[in-house]
Amino acid sequence: MPPRNFGRDAERASKRASKAAFEEVVDERWQMPDDAPVDEEVERWIESAETRVTHRTVRYRENRRVADYAFVHEICLNGSWVEIAKIDCAHGEVHKHWPPPDESGRLQRIVILPIYLQEDVEKTYQDSLNEIYDNLEENERKWRDGR
Numbered sequence: 001m002p003p004r005n006f007g008r009d010a011e012r013a014s015k016r017a018s019k020a021a022f023e024e025v026v027d028e029r030w031q032m033p034d035d036a037p038v039d040e041e042v043e044r045w046i047e048s049a050e051t052r053v054t055h056r057t058v059r060y061r062e063n064r065r066v067a068d069y070a071f072v073h074e075i076c077l078n079g080s081w082v083e084i085a086k087i088d089c090a091h092g093e094v095h096k097h098w099p100p101p102d103e104s105g106r107l108q109r110i111v112i113l114p115i116y117l118q119e120d121v122e123k124t125y126q127d128s129l130n131e132i133y134d135n136l137e138e139n140e141r142k143w144r145d146g147r
Contacts, residue, residue: 065118
């Protein structure tokens, strides 16, 4: 007869093994070296009284390749700018923060691609930019309506 807590013990052991495997994989993800010679460009391509989209692109000085980026869509609400959608490369993965927000006001976090090579950053750059612009109206509607 198996021990009384066999199911729970097995589940806990499985969770510990999954967490260890995840941490090992995350350690293998690419990150821009802290001392890399880079230039950061920040531009606003759409800016009006109600909405704006900010592009932050980090490029290596030597070859101008993209090392990091973030595209942020914001709207003006009661005189303050509020982020309603974003795609960025933090935490070793390209991911988006997408409406509608949850009960606490946080946007959904959706992973697009884990970053294992610098090329993963570059190959997602244009698609991420397009996704922000292709969804401006829909994201604003989802953010305002909450669905």
